[in-house]
Amino acid sequence: MPGDKLTEDLIGDRFGVSRTIVRTALARLNVEGLVDLQPNKGAAIAQPSLSEAHDVFEARMCLERQVLTRLADKVTDSDIERLERHIALENKATPNDGPASIRLAGEFHILLADLAGNSVLSRYVDEVVSRCSLILALYGRPHSSDCSLNEHQQIVDALRARDGTRAVASMGHHLEAVTERALLSSTTDKHRDIRTILDYYAK
Amino acid sequence: MPGDKLTEDLIGDRFGVSRTIVRTALARLNVEGLVDLQPNKGAAIAQPSLSEAHDVFEARMCLERQVLTRLADKVTDSDIERLERHIALENKATPNDGPASIRLAGEFHILLADLAGNSVLSRYVDEVVSRCSLILALYGRPHSSDCSLNEHQQIVDALRARDGTRAVASMGHHLEAVTERALLSSTTDKHRDIRTILDYYAK
DNA sequence: GTCCCCATCATTGTATACGAAATGTAGGAA
């Protein structure tokens, strides 16, 4: 799907709105890094290079560690409760393993950022999480979920203990694992799109 | 200036373009946090609350520390040279103390981020630096420069020594100082805009 | 004198229209 052209007229017809609306949406998705936009050539679903993908994961690591540093200081019991309920949802969704599972895994991270109560961090985390989903679609194994439930649980456990150091470390390990699942597998997987291969060897 | 209404027609006439162009520009500035955008009521130069301002500075600290962590590992001699030349420019601009000085101070941070070579970090740093300039205009003392030259020099010195720990620490101290100059002074300064005062007591 | 309602105006939100750039295609020459 990444690389697909996004023609303004088609999308407009699809949603029953004019090109004006589509255009503003595409512009927004462009600054968020989800669509590539070339002048006079139109929009396409973003195809981040491996190098860009690493950049996104590095930024994500930096931002989410900060989120947990904050959270460990200010998290409330009802916050913990809410996180636990979310993990329960994730557990429930795992069996059928559809796109709902991937969405929920991302929302866990976004929920953490929201609870941290910093609007800037929150927006940036939202952005990098979305981009990571895209990267997973490009480079990850098909059908691989990007987050292990166990790892989410460890983060919440550390938060419940108000152990900031452990919480940050848990998130660190989790994101290392996510990065590995999303990126490192791509060098061996034969099923990947030809564009990905070319991109990889082009460094 | 923050809080001023931005009428699409006026701006369009001012620059000789149609509302279409102005609108896309305003939308972009809105996602970057520089203009507030209320549905059916138009755009205005952003007026971040003190709490939002602290959020921005916290995110900035987190991002720029990461920039220096990266840079300490990969900085080249020609990078150092370029940073030194930039500081020389800043020194030259200080006497007349105009807006050029403020712009150069911001560009030093953006240059650091660019040299770090992570496109995501680079974009985010660009954004928070812009927002900090806005915050300085809102809450800072009039005519106060937001960056001390000496502090910039210390950062480059640490980079030249390839001392990552010291570089991150220097940036940390620098941004602490910047935050203080931009925010803490606002509680005592009688010359501040009435809106700022109200905003502050409204927490 | 003050408050409220309605009319008018200003400004935004969305659609459409038109010119420009780029891409694809057919035809002819080497």
Add this chain to the structure above:
DNA sequence: TTCCTACATTTCGTATACAATGATGGGGAC
């Protein structure tokens, strides 16, 4: 056959037009 050029078609970039929403001010009632 292959390459190049000219034309046609598609799609984008910008301006303009119209509808909808919110702001402003004046007149009347209490």
